[in-house]
Amino acid sequence: VTSHSLWIVVAANASASALLLVAALSKMVAPGQLVVALGELIQPLDLITAKLIRLVAVIEFAASVTLLFAPIRMLGAALAAVLGLAFALAGLTGIARGTQSPCGCLGISGGRTLGPTNILAGVLLIGLFALNRSELVPPSSSGEYSRAAILAVAGLSLALCLGIHRQLVRVSWHAKLPSIGRATS
Amino acid sequence: LIITALAAVLLLLAGCVVLLFAMFGELAQRVAMAGETAPAAVVRPLEEARIGASPTSWPEPIASLLEERDGSVLLPVLSTACGSCEKVARQLATEDESDSVRATAIIISCGDRSTGEEFVRRHGLGHLRTYVDEGGTWVNSSFGVEISPTALVIREKKLQTALVFTDVPALRTATSDPREVLV
Numbered sequence: 001v002t003s004h005s006l007w008i009v010v011a012a013n014a015s016a017s018a019l020l021l022v023a024a025l026s027k028m029v030a031p032g033q034l035v036v037a038l039g040e041l042i043q044p045l046d047l048i049t050a051k052l053i054r055l056v057a058v059i060e061f062a063a064s065v066t067l068l069f070a071p072i073r074m075l076g077a078a079l080a081a082v083l084g085l086a087f088a089l090a091g092l093t094g095i096a097r098g099t100q101s102p103c104g105c106l107g108i109s110g111g112r113t114l115g116p117t118n119i120l121a122g123v124l125l126i127g128l129f130a131l132n133r134s135e136l137v138p139p140s141s142s143g144e145y146s147r148a149a150i151l152a153v154a155g156l157s158l159a160l161c162l163g164i165h166r167q168l169v170r171v172s173w174h175a176k177l178p179s180i181g182r183a184t185s
Numbered sequence: 186l187i188i189t190a191l192a193a194v195l196l197l198l199a200g201c202v203v204l205l206f207a208m209f210g211e212l213a214q215r216v217a218m219a220g221e222t223a224p225a226a227v228v229r230p231l232e233e234a235r236i237g238a239s240p241t242s243w244p245e246p247i248a249s250l251l252e253e254r255d256g257s258v259l260l261p262v263l264s265t266a267c268g269s270c271e272k273v274a275r276q277l278a279t280e281d282e283s284d285s286v287r288a289t290a291i292i293i294s295c296g297d298r299s300t301g302e303e304f305v306r307r308h309g310l311g312h313l314r315t316y317v318d319e320g321g322t323w324v325n326s327s328f329g330v331e332i333s334p335t336a337l338v339i340r341e342k343k344l345q346t347a348l349v350f351t352d353v354p355a356l357r358t359a360t361s362d363p364r365e366v367l368v
Contacts, residue, residue: 022203029207030214068196107207143189150192154199161203165210167303170296171266 006141007148009131013067014152016080016128019106019121020064021157022164026107027057033104037114040101041093059083068149070142077132084125091118106164216268227351228359231335234347240327243342246314247290254288256342259360261353262324264333265295265304269351273334274308276353285357290314294321294333336360 027034031053038048059079066076094103094114103114162169243251250258261277263270280286291313295301301317304310316323324330328337328344336356338345350356 021200025200025204026207026210029204030211107210147189147192150189150196154192154196157196157203158199161206165206167300168206168209168213170300173296 006138006145010145010148010152012128012131013073013076014149014156016125017064017067017076017149017153018156018160020060020067020080020083021153022160023106024057024060024064026104027053027060030104030107031057033102037094037099037101037103038090040099041090041097041114056083056086064153068146068153070139070145073145074132077129080125081129084122084128086122087118087125088122090114091116091120091122094118106160108164227349228355229349231330231332231347231349233329233331234335234337235327235329235344236346237343238328239343240323244316244318244323247292247316250288250290250314251339251342256340257288258339259285259289260292260337260339261289261350261356262292262294262318262321262330262333262335262337263304264321265293265300267333270334271308273351273353274304274310277313278309280353285361286313290316292316292318292324292337294318294324296320 031050034053035048035050038053042048060083063076063079063083066072067080068076090103091114093099095116099113099115101113102108103112103118105112105114105118242248247258247260261273263274274291277289277291291310293301293304293310293315295304295317296319298317298319301319305315305317318324321331324337328347330337330347332349334350336348336350338348338360348356348359350359
């Protein structure tokens with residue numbers, strides 16, 4: 001086991017963890033769009049509720065956190081793989097049924113419907129399980145792994161969040177017309 | 186251990202920022218939806234506008250439209266940061282072809298050009314005459330207008346009136362007769 005392979009696992013797990021963290025927190029705050037998008041695909045309609053979406057968010061959050069600590073990262077990788085399978089299935093169903101509703105994935109309002117991106121994310125998360133099974137992290141590197149993973153996730157989740165909400169950031173930064181509220185008051 | 190604890194604190198802060206942005210995103214969407222369902226169609230003059238102002242230079246495509254229409258045009262000003270502008274943009278994009286529509290050019294006030302162009306694309310305004318005004322600089326310096334959606338009624342290349350509005354059909358009614366436009 002080389003130090004290179006340790007950093008590969010850290011980079012892969014941290015990327016997945018950041019993705020899951022942003023997805024989980026966005027679902028917690030605003031499950032509405034995904035309820036509509038999944039409701040269009042899965043019958044009966046009332047099976048998909050905001051409560052169910054928030055439960056998925058809790059699993060995503062648990063997977064995100066457990067991926068950060070070497071001794072329990074396999075649990076995180078297993079949870080991520082299960083979520084990955086669900087994402088890929090949702091993407092496939094979205095393509096098969098020609099869904100029109102934006103999924104609101106990662107808190108992106110409007111935008112993409114369930115489809116190829118979800119399949120790709122799902123496959124990568126399943127691949128993460130295989131990577132973690134390959135014992136590339138020696139027990140002696142546990143501390144080093146966790147420190148690096150936690151720092152990487154902090155940075156990556158911030159970058160991902162700013163990337164997703166860049167429109168909001170740009171508008172807030174440059175806005176010179178104080179129009180919200182005033183024009184309609 | 187200290188480094189791990191510091192890293193954990195950093196992650197916690199990052200999580201809070203992510204959560205905050207998720208909330209802002211949701212709020213922005215709800216504000217936009219509230220704008221869509223606003224029941225009253227408001228059309229009122231904007232007092233702080235510089236009535237009678239005539240800029241020394243007009244940007245394209247407004248300049249060519251002024252030439253075509255003998256100096257009388259309607260210029261709705263929309264902002265990419267404004268909730269009710271979303272609804273107005275959709276109404277403008279789906280208007281039937283008419284003489285008053287042909288005498289209209291839309292000004293998109295935005296932080297930067299790409300945001301304005303994205304707004305035009307997203308609302309299907311590409312088939313209409315649009316001018317992307319970065320930072321709202323031209324509108325603000327020429328007419329003293331800082332509020333959107335506002336419609337600039339231009340007669341003989343001068344600002345006859347500026348009307349704050351929330352509904353395009355109501356604006357068309359208010360500006361249909363030049364002699365009865367609110368000033």
